[in-house]
Amino acid sequence: MTEQIMKGIARLLDSDTASSAQKTQLHPVLRLLGVFACILFCALSRNSIFVIGVIAVSLVRIAMLPPRRMAGVLRPVLVPVLLTCLVLLPSVFMGHPRTMLTVALKVFASASTLALLNESVPWKDITGAFAALRMPDIFILTLDMTVRSIVLLGRLCRSMGEAVSLRSFKGPDTARDGRSLVRRERDRTRRDAAGGLLGTVFIRSGMLAERTSEAMTCRCFDGTYRLYKKHKWNIWDAAYVLVLMVLAAAFFYTQSLII
Amino acid sequence: MHIPENYLSPQTCAVMTGAVAPAWGISIYKVSKELPKEKIAMMGVAASFSFLGMMFNVPLPGGTTGHAVGGTLIALLLGPYAACISVSVALLLQALLFGDGGILAFGANCFNMAFVLPFVGYAVAHLISPSIGQGKATRRDLTAAAIGSYVGINAAALCAAIEFGIQPLLFHDAAGNALYCPYGLSVSIPAMMIGHLTIFGLAEMVFTTAIYSFVSSTSPALMARQPETKTSLPLKIFLGAMILATPLGLLAEGTAWGEWGAEEIASTGAGYTPSGLANGWSLNAMLPDYSIAGMPDSIAYILSAVIGAALLIIIFKLISLAVGKASASAA
Numbered sequence: 232m233t234e235q236i237m238k239g240i241a242r243l244l245d246s247d248t249a250s251s252a253q254k255t256q257l258h259p260v261l262r263l264l265g266v267f268a269c270i271l272f273c274a275l276s277r278n279s280i281f282v283i284g285v286i287a288v289s290l291v292r293i294a295m296l297p298p299r300r301m302a303g304v305l306r307p308v309l310v311p312v313l314l315t316c317l318v319l320l321p322s323v324f325m326g327h328p329r330t331m332l333t334v335a336l337k338v339f340a341s342a343s344t345l346a347l348l349n350e351s352v353p354w355k356d357i358t359g360a361f362a363a364l365r366m367p368d369i370f371i372l373t374l375d376m377t378v379r380s381i382v383l384l385g386r387l388c389r390s391m392g393e394a395v396s397l398r399s400f401k402g403p404d405t406a407r408d409g410r411s412l413v414r415r416e417r418d419r420t421r422r423d424a425a426g427g428l429l430g431t432v433f434i435r436s437g438m439l440a441e442r443t444s445e446a447m448t449c450r451c452f453d454g455t456y457r458l459y460k461k462h463k464w465n466i467w468d469a470a471y472v473l474v475l476m477v478l479a480a481a482f483f484y485t486q487s488l489i490i
Numbered sequence: 491m492h493i494p495e496n497y498l499s500p501q502t503c504a505v506m507t508g509a510v511a512p513a514w515g516i517s518i519y520k521v522s523k524e525l526p527k528e529k530i531a532m533m534g535v536a537a538s539f540s541f542l543g544m545m546f547n548v549p550l551p552g553g554t555t556g557h558a559v560g561g562t563l564i565a566l567l568l569g570p571y572a573a574c575i576s577v578s579v580a581l582l583l584q585a586l587l588f589g590d591g592g593i594l595a596f597g598a599n600c601f602n603m604a605f606v607l608p609f610v611g612y613a614v615a616h617l618i619s620p621s622i623g624q625g626k627a628t629r630r631d632l633t634a635a636a637i638g639s640y641v642g643i644n645a646a647a648l649c650a651a652i653e654f655g656i657q658p659l660l661f662h663d664a665a666g667n668a669l670y671c672p673y674g675l676s677v678s679i680p681a682m683m684i685g686h687l688t689i690f691g692l693a694e695m696v697f698t699t700a701i702y703s704f705v706s707s708t709s710p711a712l713m714a715r716q717p718e719t720k721t722s723l724p725l726k727i728f729l730g731a732m733i734l735a736t737p738l739g740l741l742a743e744g745t746a747w748g749e750w751g752a753e754e755i756a757s758t759g760a761g762y763t764p765s766g767l768a769n770g771w772s773l774n775a776m777l778p779d780y781s782i783a784g785m786p787d788s789i790a791y792i793l794s795a796v797i798g799a800a801l802l803i804i805i806f807k808l809i810s811l812a813v814g815k816a817s818a819s820a821a
Contacts, residue, residue, distance in 0.1 A: 280785050283777075287793050290800035298531060298811035301804060332776065488784040 256467045259352050259360035265475050266348045270341045272482040281485040282336045289343040304350050308342040362456035372454045384436055391431065395424045491650050493599055494749050495592030496770030497671045498653060499661045507597025513605045514578065517571040525572060527814040532712050534806030535721060536564040537576035538799035539701060542732045545780065545795055548693045549742035556690035556746055558697035559603050562611025562639035566623055566702055567712050573608035579805060583798055589775030598653055602646040611642025623713055627706040632699050639698035640691045651682035654748055670767065672760040681747045704728060736795040737788035
């Protein structure tokens with residue numbers, strides 16, 4: 232599960248360079264606002280009608296992706312949904328299966344909307360959209376650095392973990408009082424290796440932060456996010472605004488329905 | 491033709507699942523070996539057509555309804571083995587999400603609609619036109635598709651009628667009352683076959699020939715023997731149009747024969763509610779009968795169609811990805 236979450240975060244940065252990331256004609260700010268509105272409406276929805284509508288639209292968009300990108304979108308979506316079902320499983324045994332279903336549907340709707348945003352908008356455009364929305368620079372910088380650090384340190388952990396496991400010697404399991412001396416020795420080596428791994432990552436994270444700071448200074452980046460490329464409003468933006476209005480209208484309409 | 495929960499005894503359900511299991515096994519083997527992985531993704535589109543076709547209810551005088559299945563159509567496009575898997579997945583989705591067809595009766599429904607229907611339809615169509623599926627459809631191909639689909643759906647309906655009809659013979663209480671389906675063979679066979687020999691058979695013929703003709707001329711990617719692998723724009727538009735048109739299926743009022751709820755079976759002429767039906771197990775589907783509580787039926791129907799079709803395409807695209815990875819690692 233942790234690996235899936237890491238992969239999901241890594242896809243944020245990969246979308247900056249991957250050729251699979253579609254060049255969108257829509258204003259990233261609009262896309263970001265649309266996703267926030269969608270997640271907010273799903274959370275506020277008092278019945279499942281609006282949420283099911285959002286899920287239907289998300290499923291159509293996912294179905295139109297090529298298989299590999301589809302799997303990339305679905306993996307990080309299914310993890311929180313399964314986790315939600317697991318956490319809310321007691322509600323089923325207490326006679327309220329609908330509770331689990333409602334929350335799981337909301338989680339699926341929110342996570343799939345976010346995953347589709349990640350799939351279609353590069354990460355640099357998302358940080359640019361935050362800047363255009365006049366979000367504090369320190370917030371964007373912290374978010375940007377956190378995401379990048381998680382990905383880089385995660386990859387470091389993985390490669391070191393692989394190196395440790397490749398060097399581990401698996402001795403024969405000769406049973407003597409339940410555990411052999413060889414196994415005991417191996418467990419101790421693994422504990423030491425895990426401790427060493429975490430310590431190394433801690434040291435490398437400090438080095439990484441230092442190098443990032445130096446790179447920022449070299450490039451005259453003082454943590455202020457400036458927009459150098461102005462997005463020209465086009466017909467697609469107007470259509471998307473219309474979609475957002477329909478989304479809001481659908482939310483208020485579905486909330487007025489009596490269940 | 492979807493047999494609901496508790497209309498068949500658990501023993502019958504087990505036998506029918508056992509009967510269809512080898513067909514599933516052979517179909518999975520054949521599809522993974524013979525069908526290119528790009529075409530496996532196309533099975534999702536074909537399954538969507540079948541799923542949507544089953545949402546167009548056709549009325550029959552007397553208050554009953556029926557629908558096309560599209561099993562022969564998929565068999566002609568992608569082969570009978572692919573049709574078996576496609577229709578089975580569509581039926582599973584219908585049972586789990588929409589409560590259309592029982593979970594216990596899933597094996598029986600698959601035997602009728604995913605095994606008998608496509609294999610019989612395919613065999614009859616190939617008997618009439620051996621070259622069917624190799625390029626643009628000729629007049630002979632369309633005739634073969636029509637006759638094949640007609641025979642296929644009637645063979646499946648006959649199987650369903652027999653499964654219904656043997657229940658009161660095999661499972662009844664001391665007073666002679668049936669425990670499950672209360673109608674014997676003398677009622678179930680004519681009741682099922684009259685509709686399928688006339689209106690529903692005709693609906694299946696029209697559905698199969700219209701889509702087969704359209705697909706063969708606009709999107710050869712959906713045909714197993716054609717090299718193309720990309721779904722054409724006209725086919726996507728056609729699928730979208732079918733989804734938007736699904737509320738037409740709501741115009742047909744009434745329930746299909748053998749698909750009544752436990753509360754209405756006594757009023758259909760049985761005179762009592764069989765105990766197996768009254769006290770049987772049932773699943774609370776997320777979107778029962780393609781409806782959402784509080785939402786207008788037509789919108790709920792469209793949403794159900796969208797969710798069903800999208801899920802089928804997603805499932806088969808993911809299967810094609812998994813098959814591609816497996817074959818790559820084997821190589």
